[in-house]
Amino acid sequence: MPAAPRKKTAATPSAAAPAPAPERLEAGTLEALIGYNTRRAYSVISALFFERMAPYGLKQVEYSVLALLAHNPGATSRQLCATLDILPPNLVSLISALDRRGLIERRPHPRDGRAIGLHLTAAGLALAQETEQVVIELESDAADALTARERETLRNLLQKLYKA
Amino acid sequence: MPAAPRKKTAATPSAAAPAPAPERLEAGTLEALIGYNTRRAYSVISALFFERMAPYGLKQVEYSVLALLAHNPGATSRQLCATLDILPPNLVSLISALDRRGLIERRPHPRDGRAIGLHLTAAGLALAQETEQVVIELESDAADALTARERETLRNLLQKLYKA
């Protein structure tokens, strides 16, 4: 789903019929919606993430898990689910895959026999560090129409939508 | 996927071990990313949209199509796809469903025998108008932590990410 071509929407031409039907439609009502704009923006960043991270074989959620484990060694699946707002059954195969690739290790949890502590391996830590730079650059490219201040404002406003 | 409970993330407690394992993990690195915040925000608004619009049987993309046809009568599938950034095969069943529900009509295109002009029926227009108010209210509720100015800023910054 690569980013759409750079073309502006036509603004209700007053001269009428015989023109060759504009590519884009008048979408003012939709563009007044935060939900619509959020979906479109997410779609663009998402596609760029997929493209740049393909060489490392990491999808967004997989990268998120590695990044969380780098700062929270021994975290459990349950904690990852709560933090990332994903459902436990959907994390199982993801964790298994990262384990099979030798990026994480499952160790018995020190204080809860039901739980499993997740830890990055050396390879996992290396990949997390290497890809962090790629993600930072990718984000910077995706937001190159925004100033540093605007990027910070955007992050803050988005967080207000999903936090507390 | 209902919005997560209102609970703040713990900020690296200096007193260590015997506490009962925090719900959420330290996610500072992820929260510095526009992509991550956009995904989380979209997920929340999306869930609220689904909940409030369920009585009308409209998903987000379906609402978008009705809204576009209200302002662009006779638009083609191709134009809808270009405007909404979705792929033609994925629009087919959606259009069929709206047609079967009597919300839209397909008429032969006046200047292109391959194309089909899409129009709202009276029922479709009524539903579009009725649900527009629901969407506006839902958006207002989703963004109730933001001032009017902040909402406008957010929309503008998001549009800069996916336009031109």
Added chain:
DNA sequence: TATTGTTATACTCTATAACTATA
């Protein structure tokens, strides 16, 4: 009785290839 991790499963979303009819 409640929770962690898991299996199985189903439904939606998104993507590609290939066909048809018109241009």
Added chain:
DNA sequence: TATAGTTATAGAGTATAACAATA
């Protein structure tokens, strides 16, 4: 030959129910 609409299909993503082991 290129484009509009379509079919079929495959792969992600996301959701629920139910179970075993442990608390």
